[in-house]
Amino acid sequence: MKNSFKFLLGVFLMLGVSVQTTLAQCAMCRATIENNVSNGDTTVGATLNLGILYLFVAPYVLLSVLGYFWYKNARRKKKLSL
DSSP: OHHHHHHHHHHHHHHHHTGGGGOOOOHHHHHHHHHHHHTTOOSHHHHHHHHHHHHHHHHHHHHHHHHHHHHHHHHHHHHHHO
């Protein structure tokens, strides 16, 4: 159980380090940004990338928190049964 925790921690650290490589946009978002840039508005791109990252990371954080509580609960039940 300890090895799987270390593995998951390593995966999340790797994801955190590679945030710059995950800045991507869909075709519609890219078209909107290109249109805004051609009109002189350059602030939309940065905020859109942050929104994409937020939507990308939220499910993983939620699953991590649920997994942590499940692990703690299972560990507590195992100690009580001994």
